[in-house]
Amino acid sequence: MTDSVLIEGLAVEAIIGVYDWEREVSQRLLVDLEMAWDNRVPAASDDVSDALDYAMVSERISAYLVQAQPQLLETAAEGIASLLQDEFGVRWLRLTLRKPGVVPTAAAVGVKIERGGR
Template structure:
């Protein structure tokens, strides 16, 4: 199956980072998600109950990272991927998690992971 659901540019305000000052402020993370999902059923039925609800997924990703307050982007990405697979039945996910402004000479830095079988 080559179908997927995309969420791009999801902005999350949370505590993130390893330095003491980073643990005292919120910073913005940006998430891009691609999740394997068979879109034939909702495509035929036009019923949201048959679709992967990207609003619910977005809310869960934001809530997860706000609660987790990860030190490392790698840890945040792993936890989010696991949540998506366990709670939403997503068999495969590609997740980019970026931290804009973390390196002054770069627009953003981040990680990209893929988990599961497509």
């Protein structure tokens, strides 16, 4: 199966970072996500309950990042991947997590991970 559900540019304001000042302010994080999902069933039924609910996925990712307050982007990315696999049954995903504006000469810094099997 090569079907996917995409979420691109999900913006979340959360506390993240290792420096003291970073633990006191929210910073913008950007999430890009590709998730393997068999889209044939929702396509045939035209019923949202058969689809991967990207609004619910987006809300859950946002809530996780706000609550977890990780120090590292790597920790945040692994946490998101685990919750998507555990709570939504996503078998495979590719996740990019960016922190814009941290390095003055770069648009963003970030990590990209891929978990599971297609």
